Amino acid sequence: MQKLAASSFREDVERLVQQIPEGLVSTYGDIAALAGHAGAARTVGGIAHFGDPTLPWQRVVNAKGGLASGYPGGREAHARDLIAEGVPCSEQRVEDFEERRWRP
DNA sequence: CGAGTGACCGCAA
């Protein structure tokens, strides 16, 4: 296969987030690794804040399955959105998060 | 090219 795009880290991450199926969640570290740059979880967080707001960032949680701290509205809004998406979660972390971890 | 930043990650006290 060939390079169809310049695959910027940002582009890759946004694309991955966009393809996360409903009912599943992913982690910043995993997305960074899937984007080809494991360890860049922090950078993914930066993209989440400054990237495309239309993407389902609500399906993206931290390595512990916990909700993000900088989510617009706070963990409450994040938890609410996740539940609305079909992802059962407590007010602080996702239930069965490791089983709901999206895998390409 | 250098320094600062962050919706993180993991560990230790």
Add this chain to the structure above:
DNA sequence: ATTGCGGCCACTC
């Protein structure tokens, strides 16, 4: 359980 510390990496100024 909570708090603190360092490390890692891409992005922005």
